[in-house]
Amino acid sequence: MFALERCIFVxxxxxxxxxxxxxxxxxxxxxxxQSILTIGTFxxxxxxxxxxxxxxxxxxHQKGLLANVLTFFPHPRMVLKKESNIKLIDTLEEKEALLxxxxxxxxxxxxxxxxxxxxxxxxxxRDILVEKLNIAKLIIGYDHRFGKNREATVxxxxxxxxxxxxxxxxxxxxxVDAITVSxxxxxxxxADGDMEQTQAFLGRPFAITGKVVRGDQIGRxxxxxxxxxxxxDSYKMIPTEGVYIVRSALEGSTCFGMMNIGNRPTxxxxxxxxxxxxxxxxxxxxxxxxxxxxxxxxxxxxxFDSLASLQKQIAKDQEICLETINENNWH
Numbered sequence: 001m002f003a004l005e006r007c008i009f010v011x012x013x014x015x016x017x018x019x020x021x022x023x024x025x026x027x028x029x030x031x032x033x034q035s036i037l038t039i040g041t042f043x044x045x046x047x048x049x050x051x052x053x054x055x056x057x058x059x060x061h062q063k064g065l066l067a068n069v070l071t072f073f074p075h076p077r078m079v080l081k082k083e084s085n086i087k088l089i090d091t092l093e094e095k096e097a098l099l100x101x102x103x104x105x106x107x108x109x110x111x112x113x114x115x116x117x118x119x120x121x122x123x124x125x126r127d128i129l130v131e132k133l134n135i136a137k138l139i140i141g142y143d144h145r146f147g148k149n150r151e152a153t154v155x156x157x158x159x160x161x162x163x164x165x166x167x168x169x170x171x172x173x174x175x176v177d178a179i180t181v182s183x184x185x186x187x188x189x190x191a192d193g194d195m196e197q198t199q200a201f202l203g204r205p206f207a208i209t210g211k212v213v214r215g216d217q218i219g220r221x222x223x224x225x226x227x228x229x230x231x232x233d234s235y236k237m238i239p240t241e242g243v244y245i246v247r248s249a250l251e252g253s254t255c256f257g258m259m260n261i262g263n264r265p266t267x268x269x270x271x272x273x274x275x276x277x278x279x280x281x282x283x284x285x286x287x288x289x290x291x292x293x294x295x296x297x298x299x300x301x302x303x304f305d306s307l308a309s310l311q312k313q314i315a316k317d318q319e320i321c322l323e324t325i326n327e328n329n330w331h
Contacts, residue, residue, distance in 0.1 A: 024108075029133065259274065
C-alpha cells in the first residue's frame with residue numbers, strides 16, 4: 001500500500017510540475033482561490049529555498065489552496081545598490097524551471113524598481129499580499145525583511161498577519177556541514193571554482209546554458225574539437241578561469257567532457273570564452289542549446305609555449321577527468 005501511495009504522490013507531483021503558471025508582472029495575477037505564499041529573490045533555488053518551497057507546496061495542496069511564489073526581477077541589488085555588474089546563480093528561465101520541478105502552482109514575477117521599493121510594509125502587506133494575492137498563509141525564512149528600506153521585520157509581519165487575518169510561518173536556516181546556506185555564499189564558491197561545495201549548497205550541480213557558436217576551430221587542429229558556448233544572459237555567473245569536468249544530456253544520453261573557461265593565452269586570446277570538449281562524441285553541435293553541469297575544477301588556466309605543449313596537457317587533463325569520473329562513479 002505504501003508503495004502505491006508513493007507512486008500516486010510522485011505522479012501528482014509530476015503533473016503539478018507541468019502546470020505552473022507564470023505571471024509577469026504582478027498585475028497579471030487574478031485568482032479568487034486563497035494561496036499560501038513565499039516571497040524572495042530565490043537566486044540559485046538552493047537547499048534552504050527548497051526547504052521553504054517544499055513546505056509551502058505540501059501544505060497548500062493538503063488544504064486545497066494555491067502554492068504561490070512571489071519573486072522579483074531584476075535583483076533588488078541591481079536597482080538599489082547600483083550593482084549593475086552583479087552576477088546571479090541562475091537566469092530567470094533557469095529559476096522558473098527549478099520552481100516548476102518543485103510543484104509550485106503560480107510563479108509571480110514583479111519588476112523591481114525604485115518606486116516599488118518605496119512601498120511601506122503596510123502598503124505592501126495590505127495592497128499586494130492581502131488584496132492582490134489573497135494569502136491565507138505566508139511562509140518565510142528566518143531573516144526575511146520587507147517594506148521601504150527593508151525596515152520591517154518578521155515580528156512586524158506577524159503583527160500585520162493578525163490585523164489582516166493571515167498566518168505567518170517562519171522557517172529556520174538550512175545548514176550544510178554546519179554552514180548556513182545563502183545565495184551570497186554560493187556566489188563566492190562559484191567564483192572560486194569550488195564546484196563540490198557549490199553542489200552541496202544547491203543540492204544539484206551548478207550549470208551553464210548556452211548556444212553553440214562557431215569559434216576559430218583551433219581545437220580541431222590538435223584533435224580536441226570544442227563546442228563554444230555563447231551565454232546570452234550577461235548577468236549569469238561564470239566560474240573562475242580554469243579546466244572543469246562537465247556533464248551534459250545530449251539526445252537522451254549522458255555525455256562527459258571537460259570545459260575550459262578563460263581567454264586562451266596560448267593562442268593570444270583577448271576575450272573570455274567557454275568551450276567544451278565532450279569525450280567519445282563526434283557530432284556537429286553548432287546551433288544547439290546545451291545545458292552543461294560543472295562537476296569539478298581540475299586546474300587553473302595556463303599559457304603554454306606551443307600548441308603541441310597545449311595538446312599534450314589537454315591529453316593529460318582528459319586522463320585526469322576520466323579517472324575522476326570513474327572514481328566517483330558519476331553517471
